[in-house]
Amino acid sequence: MSRSFMLKSLKALTNSKKNILPNGSFCSAKRYTGNATSVSDRAAFPGYTGEFTSNLEFIYPENNELIQCYRVMNRKSQILDPTQDPNFDRETCEKILKTMITLGKMDTIMYEAQRQGRISFYMPNHGETAAQLGSAHALNPDDLVFAQYREAGVVLWRGLSMQETCDQIFGNANGTCKGRQMPVHYGSKELSFVTISSTIATQLPQAVGAAYALKRKQNGLAAITYFGDGGSSEGDTHAAMNFASVFDVPVIFFCRNNGYAISTSVKDQYRGDGIAARGPAYGIVTIRVDGNDLFAVYNATRAAREIAVKESRPVLIEAMTYRLGHHSTSDDSTAYRSIDEMHLWEKDDNPVKRFKQYVINRGWWDAEKDEQVSAEAQRLVMECFHNAEKQKRARPQSLFDDVYDKLPAHLEKQRNEMVDHVKMYRKEYPLDFFINKITCPSAFRNESTSKLKEKVRKKNPNQSQISRSDSDIENVKCLLRRRSACIDMSSINNSGLTAFHHAVLENSIELVKLMLDNNADINCVDEDYWTPLHTAASLGYYEVSKLLLQHGADWRALTLQDQRPFDLIEAGDAELKNLFLKYMNEPCHKNKTSQNLKISMHVSWI
Numbered sequence: 001m002s003r004s005f006m007l008k009s010l011k012a013l014t015n016s017k018k019n020i021l022p023n024g025s026f027c028s029a030k031r032y033t034g035n036a037t038s039v040s041d042r043a044a045f046p047g048y049t050g051e052f053t054s055n056l057e058f059i060y061p062e063n064n065e066l067i068q069c070y071r072v073m074n075r076k077s078q079i080l081d082p083t084q085d086p087n088f089d090r091e092t093c094e095k096i097l098k099t100m101i102t103l104g105k106m107d108t109i110m111y112e113a114q115r116q117g118r119i120s121f122y123m124p125n126h127g128e129t130a131a132q133l134g135s136a137h138a139l140n141p142d143d144l145v146f147a148q149y150r151e152a153g154v155v156l157w158r159g160l161s162m163q164e165t166c167d168q169i170f171g172n173a174n175g176t177c178k179g180r181q182m183p184v185h186y187g188s189k190e191l192s193f194v195t196i197s198s199t200i201a202t203q204l205p206q207a208v209g210a211a212y213a214l215k216r217k218q219n220g221l222a223a224i225t226y227f228g229d230g231g232s233s234e235g236d237t238h239a240a241m242n243f244a245s246v247f248d249v250p251v252i253f254f255c256r257n258n259g260y261a262i263s264t265s266v267k268d269q270y271r272g273d274g275i276a277a278r279g280p281a282y283g284i285v286t287i288r289v290d291g292n293d294l295f296a297v298y299n300a301t302r303a304a305r306e307i308a309v310k311e312s313r314p315v316l317i318e319a320m321t322y323r324l325g326h327h328s329t330s331d332d333s334t335a336y337r338s339i340d341e342m343h344l345w346e347k348d349d350n351p352v353k354r355f356k357q358y359v360i361n362r363g364w365w366d367a368e369k370d371e372q373v374s375a376e377a378q379r380l381v382m383e384c385f386h387n388a389e390k391q392k393r394a395r396p397q398s399l400f401d402d403v404y405d406k407l408p409a410h411l412e413k414q415r416n417e418m419v420d421h422v423k424m425y426r427k428e429y430p431l432d433f434f435i436n437k438i439t440c441p442s443a444f445r446n447e448s449t450s451k452l453k454e455k456v457r458k459k460n461p462n463q464s465q466i467s468r469s470d471s472d473i474e475n476v477k478c479l480l481r482r483r484s485a486c487i488d489m490s491s492i493n494n495s496g497l498t499a500f501h502h503a504v505l506e507n508s509i510e511l512v513k514l515m516l517d518n519n520a521d522i523n524c525v526d527e528d529y530w531t532p533l534h535t536a537a538s539l540g541y542y543e544v545s546k547l548l549l550q551h552g553a554d555w556r557a558l559t560l561q562d563q564r565p566f567d568l569i570e571a572g573d574a575e576l577k578n579l580f581l582k583y584m585n586e587p588c589h590k591n592k593t594s595q596n597l598k599i600s601m602h603v604s605w606i
């Protein structure tokens, strides 16, 4: 039975809106009573409407011809059929090649950095950048991408900067995931690139669900999901493909068949004609392409996108390629494949070399340019790498942020336990690497600032002495002069407050002015996300509140308990409430924040 026949039968079946009778005729559900008698030779099962045969014949898949592999450019970088050449202009070719070279530099530098213990983990793209960039270039920038983890080229092509990439890999506070994801698990809402999951193949059903939503919106967009030959063996892949086919959703399944799933070669991964052979069985339009030929990948993905959107149905692309690098920094692939094999692929079918040779043949690239672009790429990656390495990690408590709008009680409890634990075993944790070290004992949390003030002083009797003596403005000024730009008045000290909060606690206009004059962040937060304005409002300090509001303190700031400063004013304090209402009813004030204080240091006088 031919594949096209199988497909036709499937199509006929899925298109029929009526009941199928045993004699091969159709009728509406209402009319069919189950009494039909005449039975013809034509099959008319609900699940099969093809022909009967008297041959007892099994299908031996190995007797089928292998699905062909679409190619535009051969290994010698010659275009086989000029009608298939997408004819990229010089600018596009140069941009692609630069991105390929940058990815190569990034792979090398990150791999070495992991070996030096500077990053925890990395996964190289080596050998698969034609599949990544050819497909990325063919998409609409707003199409949703659900990647696996070896598609850095796709997100770079979409516009993730090298700095953002390095920040993610280091997991610092600037990274898109703020360190709450493994390295290389990129994600960007702006770039329609859904954050990568480590768990293989979860992205496939997610992409199908998203594509279903796109279909309902009818906005002309598609979703694409990338996965490996290993991922194709997951149950999620079956569920995703079947669902996509039955619900006719505009999704592209892009399989990078690179020969290995860590140490499992494709010989041990599946039988049959690869991943492409499965497409027609699901009723999915399918193509196999040479994944090391950027033009073939581009043409196939572009056409697949057209089919997916215009015909509202899924398309499967199997891109044949070879993983030239190790699986990840946790892997040594020489343990399961020969070095000769790797060298052969590196030499004979390296997608970067193939594409570069094409660009050289067009007269758009030469050795000098290659050297210059390589040096620039190396400089860029190193510069961003060093910047990212210097950045602090996010506040440890932020581990609990950004999932729930309001943190549920059980997670709040966990967060408090974590804070207590880290505080108790602080010597075991590299807290200096984190923004606002954990210092506030949880017993102080959820209490009013006035109680907190009492507790701080009771706990540390010297504290008030220190505070009183430092209320001497001249002393403080002198200290600020000595430490000048090195002092960050927004960092939290061992009582869980910042210098600014202490100034407010003193109800001292002069101290608060001193903070403002020294560019302290007026909206800095303490361990409970109280700003100085929250503190002033809760204590009923009218003049300090007024000064802060005049200087643009944010009256909308929320504490961990979602309270605005206004919400903390005592019920009977009408004067203070009126002051706040005056500002709250005005167009919002621009916040003044400290831009020039970069180095995080505790103010020693608190």
Ligand SMILES: Cc1ncc(C[n+]2csc(CCOP(=O)(O)OP(=O)(O)O)c2C)c(N)n1
Pocket (backbone or CB within 6 Å): 150, 198, 199, 200, 201, 227, 228, 229, 230, 231, 232, 256, 258, 260, 261, 262, 323, 327
């Ligand atoms: C559900 C699940 N099972 C196992 C793993 C461990 N694992 C991580 S990567 C990987 C190999 C996946 O190979 P493939 O899909 O071919 O992608 P490639 O690494 O070759 O790009 C495995 C088994 C995992 N992350 N998730």
